[in-house]
Amino acid sequence: MKLSLNWVKQYTEVNLSRDELVSKIGTQLGEVEDVVNYGERYKGVTIAKVVSCTKHPDADKLSVCLIDDNNTVNGVDRDKDGLIQVVCGAPNVRPGLLVTWVPPGTIIPNTFTNKDYPIVIESKNLRGVISHGMLASSKELSIGDNHSGIVEIDKDAVPGEAFSHVYGLDDLIIDIENKMFTHRPDLFGELGLAREVAGISGKKFNSPDWYRADTATQTVAETNLPLTVKNEIPELVPRFCVQMIKDVRIKPSPLELQTYLSRLDIRPINNVVDLTNYYMLLTAQPLHAYDYDKLKAFGGTGSGPAIIVRKPHEGESLQLLNSKTVKPSGDAIIIANQSQAIGLGGIMGGADTEVDENTKNIILECANFDMYSIRRTAMDLGLFTEATTRFNKGQSPRQNRIILDKVVADLTSATGGSIAGPVYDDFAPLGDLDQLKITPGFVNERLGLNLTIEEMAELLGNVEFTVNLADNQLNVSVPFWRTDIKINEDVVEEIGRLYGFNKLNLDLPVKDIMPPKRNTMFDLKSTIRDLLVRADVNEVLTYSFISRQLIEMARQDPSLAYELSNPSSPQQQFYRLSLLPSLLSKVHPNIKAGFSEFALFEMNRCHVKGIMQVDEPALPDEAERLGFVIAVDDKLAQIDYSGAPYYQVAYYLRYLMAALGIAYELKPYQNSPDNGFMNQMLKIFEPNRTSLVYAGDILLGAIGEPLGTVKHGLKLPKFCAIGEFDLKGILKLVKMPLFSKLSHYPKISLDICLRVPESVSYGALIGNLSAVLKKQPYDMSFDVNPVDIFQKPDDSEHKQITFRLTMHSQARTLTITEGNEIISQIGEAAKTALNAEVV
Numbered sequence: 001m002k003l004s005l006n007w008v009k010q011y012t013e014v015n016l017s018r019d020e021l022v023s024k025i026g027t028q029l030g031e032v033e034d035v036v037n038y039g040e041r042y043k044g045v046t047i048a049k050v051v052s053c054t055k056h057p058d059a060d061k062l063s064v065c066l067i068d069d070n071n072t073v074n075g076v077d078r079d080k081d082g083l084i085q086v087v088c089g090a091p092n093v094r095p096g097l098l099v100t101w102v103p104p105g106t107i108i109p110n111t112f113t114n115k116d117y118p119i120v121i122e123s124k125n126l127r128g129v130i131s132h133g134m135l136a137s138s139k140e141l142s143i144g145d146n147h148s149g150i151v152e153i154d155k156d157a158v159p160g161e162a163f164s165h166v167y168g169l170d171d172l173i174i175d176i177e178n179k180m181f182t183h184r185p186d187l188f189g190e191l192g193l194a195r196e197v198a199g200i201s202g203k204k205f206n207s208p209d210w211y212r213a214d215t216a217t218q219t220v221a222e223t224n225l226p227l228t229v230k231n232e233i234p235e236l237v238p239r240f241c242v243q244m245i246k247d248v249r250i251k252p253s254p255l256e257l258q259t260y261l262s263r264l265d266i267r268p269i270n271n272v273v274d275l276t277n278y279y280m281l282l283t284a285q286p287l288h289a290y291d292y293d294k295l296k297a298f299g300g301t302g303s304g305p306a307i308i309v310r311k312p313h314e315g316e317s318l319q320l321l322n323s324k325t326v327k328p329s330g331d332a333i334i335i336a337n338q339s340q341a342i343g344l345g346g347i348m349g350g351a352d353t354e355v356d357e358n359t360k361n362i363i364l365e366c367a368n369f370d371m372y373s374i375r376r377t378a379m380d381l382g383l384f385t386e387a388t389t390r391f392n393k394g395q396s397p398r399q400n401r402i403i404l405d406k407v408v409a410d411l412t413s414a415t416g417g418s419i420a421g422p423v424y425d426d427f428a429p430l431g432d433l434d435q436l437k438i439t440p441g442f443v444n445e446r447l448g449l450n451l452t453i454e455e456m457a458e459l460l461g462n463v464e465f466t467v468n469l470a471d472n473q474l475n476v477s478v479p480f481w482r483t484d485i486k487i488n489e490d491v492v493e494e495i496g497r498l499y500g501f502n503k504l505n506l507d508l509p510v511k512d513i514m515p516p517k518r519n520t521m522f523d524l525k526s527t528i529r530d531l532l533v534r535a536d537v538n539e540v541l542t543y544s545f546i547s548r549q550l551i552e553m554a555r556q557d558p559s560l561a562y563e564l565s566n567p568s569s570p571q572q573q574f575y576r577l578s579l580l581p582s583l584l585s586k587v588h589p590n591i592k593a594g595f596s597e598f599a600l601f602e603m604n605r606c607h608v609k610g611i612m613q614v615d616e617p618a619l620p621d622e623a624e625r626l627g628f629v630i631a632v633d634d635k636l637a638q639i640d641y642s643g644a645p646y647y648q649v650a651y652y653l654r655y656l657m658a659a660l661g662i663a664y665e666l667k668p669y670q671n672s673p674d675n676g677f678m679n680q681m682l683k684i685f686e687p688n689r690t691s692l693v694y695a696g697d698i699l700l701g702a703i704g705e706p707l708g709t710v711k712h713g714l715k716l717p718k719f720c721a722i723g724e725f726d727l728k729g730i731l732k733l734v735k736m737p738l739f740s741k742l743s744h745y746p747k748i749s750l751d752i753c754l755r756v757p758e759s760v761s762y763g764a765l766i767g768n769l770s771a772v773l774k775k776q777p778y779d780m781s782f783d784v785n786p787v788d789i790f791q792k793p794d795d796s797e798h799k800q801i802t803f804r805l806t807m808h809s810q811a812r813t814l815t816i817t818e819g820n821e822i823i824s825q826i827g828e829a830a831k832t833a834l835n836a837e838v839v
Helices: 005-009 018-028 038-042 190-200 255-262 271-283 292-296 371-381 386-391 397-415 440-447 453-462 488-499 520-534 548-553 580-584 587-592 634-640 646-660 676-684 708-713 727-733 762-774 816-834
Strands: 002-004 032-037 046-056 059-068 084-088 098-102 123-126 129-132 172-176 228-231 239-246 288-291 306-310 334-336 341-344 362-368 424-427 435-438 466-469 474-477 597-606 623-632 665-668 685-695 698-706 719-726 748-757 780-790 798-809
Touching: 002 005, 002 190, 005 172, 005 190, 018 032, 018 172, 018 190, 032 038, 046 084, 190 271, 190 453, 190 488, 228 239, 228 424, 239 397, 255 271, 271 288, 271 386, 271 397, 288 292, 288 341, 292 362, 306 362, 362 397, 371 386, 397 424, 435 440, 435 488, 440 453, 440 488, 453 466, 453 474, 453 488, 520 597, 520 646, 520 727, 548 580, 548 708, 580 597, 580 623, 580 676, 580 719, 587 597, 587 623, 623 634, 623 646, 623 727, 646 685, 646 698, 646 719, 646 780, 665 762, 676 685, 676 698, 676 719, 685 719, 698 708, 698 727, 719 727, 748 816, 762 780, 762 798, 762 816, 798 816
Parallel strands: 228 306
Antiparallel strands: 002 172, 032 172, 046 059, 046 098, 059 084, 084 129, 123 129, 239 362, 239 424, 288 362, 306 334, 334 341, 435 474, 466 474, 597 623, 623 719, 665 685, 685 698, 698 719, 748 798, 780 798
16 A cells, blocks of 8 residues: 555644654554655656747647746756747647646656666757757656646646646655555555554544545435436445436546546546546545446436446356456446446446546446455456455445545536436445443553553544543544454554554563473374374375365265355365365375375364354364375285275274274274264265274274275275374373383294184174283283185185284293184184184
C-alpha cells in the first residue's frame, strides 16, 4: 500500500522528518518496503506561459513558440525580451496558455524510472529551428497516456514556478507491505493512513465531515432514469447501493486530480472514472460506473433496464474492461442485466457498459462483497485489480452510503449532471456498533505498562474511538470502519501499538526453575521414531489435506471429512480421515524414482466429523496416528520375497510392540468397529487379508494389505502391506521393558510345523503358542518367527504353518532335550485347542 505524504497532509499535520516518519510507520504501522522522493522526477520542470505561436517554416504540424518563464531557468538562450524559443507539435498550443516546460538538461519525467536509459532533453535543431527543451504532454509528465496534446495548467500559477510545487508533486511516496494490513481494510485508503499517521504521532485525528456514520441521507429525486435492481445473493453481497445520474459531460479530469491518481499508479481516464478511482484511493471503497444507455440497449421492462446481482450461469462468459474474456464459476459474483453478464463484481466491469466520451447517463454502484468469494474468483481467473486488493480485505458495509453520497455530489458538480432517481440501497440489518468494556488493569497486565486510564483514552481517541470513562473502566465504541476490533484483547493490542511496542519494558519474564511436565505423547513419538529408524524404516511427512478423489479411492466418506472453504488447490481440499491414503500415494513415485524396496511411516493427526473432545465439546477430537507402509517392486518381490506381504508388516508390528512392552493379539477383521476413527481407517484394508490389533479390549489398530481397487488406482506393487495404529491407545499401555543383558549361553533354534484346519487363523495359532511359552521358567527367553505357510494342492481343508522357535537362558546352556520338550508342549496345546497336528 502506497502512502502519499502530501495527500495525507491534507487531513492531518505531520511535523516529523522523513526518517522519523518512516521509523514510526515501520515500528507502529507496517513494514516499509520503499521510500520514493516522487518530486525528483519533476526536478527542473517549470511552469511557462506561451507568449507567441507561429507556424514552423518547414513543417506544417509544428509551431515555433516563444515562452516566458519569468527568467527563472539559468543557462538557456533567450531573445532580447528574455523569451525562450521552443518548437512544439501539439495541436492545442496557443498564445496565453500556461504550460509545462522541460528545459534543456532536464530528464523527461516518464523516463525517470528507467535507470538504464533516462532521456535528458537538450536544445535541438528541428528542421532548421532551434528548440530549447520541450512543452510536455500528460504522457511525458508520467500523469497519463494522453500524448495528443500538451498539458494545460488549470490552476492559478505564475510563470517560473516549479510544476511539482504547483500540483503537490514534490511528494514522498512510502510503500508499506500489503500483508501487514490484511486485517485492516481501512488502511488501503489514504484517509485511513492519515488517521494512523496522526495516531502514532500522538495527534488527534478528525475525519472529514462527510465521512461520518450519521451523514448518509436518502436522496429523494424524481425518477428520470428508471432502473430495476435485484440482489439474488445477499449472503455474498451484504450491501448493494446504486444511484442514477443524468446529463453528464465526459471530459478529462482536472489536472490536480490526475496527479493524485498517477502518483499512486492509477491511469487517469475521464472525469467520471477518475473520481470513482480517487475516492477508492482515499477511502479504500471501490466504486464502479455503468453507461445507463448502453445497459438500456440490451432491453428491459416498463420499469427500465435491470441490474441483477447473481452467481454465474454455466458456461457464461464476460468480456472485461481490459479486453480479456473470462468464464467465471463457483462463487463468483456476477453483475448482469436480464440477458447477460455486464461486470465481475468486486473485480472489474464489463466492456459492454463502459463509460466513454459518448456517455450521457450513468449508474453509479457502491457495493460490499464477500471477501472470500472475491479472493477465490481472483485466484481462479488470475485477475488482481486495485478493487480486488481492497475487496478481499473485507470493507465495512457501514461506509457504502456515506461514500456514495459524497461521490454523487462531486460527480454532479464535476460533470454538470443531476440525480435521476432515488438511491437503491439493499442491505441486511447492520446492528449496533461494537461496544467493549475494559479496565486499565487488564491492559497494563498484558502490556507490562503503567498507563493511566486517561492516557489509554487519549491514545484511542486520537484514532477516533469513542471512549467514555466510568467506574475506572473504559467504555469503548468501535468506529464503523474498524472491522478488526471484536474482543478486549484487540483493544489492548491497539493501545500497545499506538503507544509503541518498541517502548515496552525489556524485562525478562519470571521463569519457574522447576522442570516442565513432560509431554508423554512427544516422548512416545520420539521412541517410536528411534525404533523404526533403527529398523531401516523411513519417516515421511505428508500434507494434512488431501483431495476428494483420494478419499473416495480409499473407500472413505468425504462427508465425514472437514472441508476447507478456501483451499490452496483442489488436491488439498479436505482434512484427511486417516494417514494411509497419503502414505500410499507416495509409494508409486518412489518406486518410479528407482527405490525398489522400502518401508515408510508417518506420525500425525486426523479428524472425523461428529467426534468431539470430551472436555471441550466445541472442538473436534484429534486422532494421533501412526501409519506404516511396506512396498517392494514387482520384479524384486518375485526374486527375494515369498509368502504374503501381510507377514512382513506383522513382523514389524511384533518388533515395535515388544520394544514398547505391550502384549497384544491379532483378531480377524469381521465387522467394522463403532469407533469412527477406526471405522474410516479400515475402509482402505482388504478384509480377508487384515487383522485387528488388540491389547485386551482396546483396539490399537490394524495390519494387512490394501484393497485391490486402491492398488490399481494408486499403481501400487503387488507386494504391499499397511498398518495404522492409535497412538493415544498405545500411550495408555506402553511399558518400556527393563534392560536385560545378553546371555552368556548359546541359543538353540528348533522348527515346529503344525497341520491345522483351514478355518484356524494365524492369530489363534500364535496366541496358543505364546500361552505355552509364558508357562516356561522365568530365566528363559523366546523369539518366535513364522517360516512359511503351506497348503497341499490336494488338501483344501488343511494348511501347514511352520514356526522357528529361538530360545536361550540367562542361567545355563539349554539342551536339545529341553527344547524338544517345549516343542512337544506346544504341539499338545495346539492339538487340544485347535485340533492341530505336529508334522
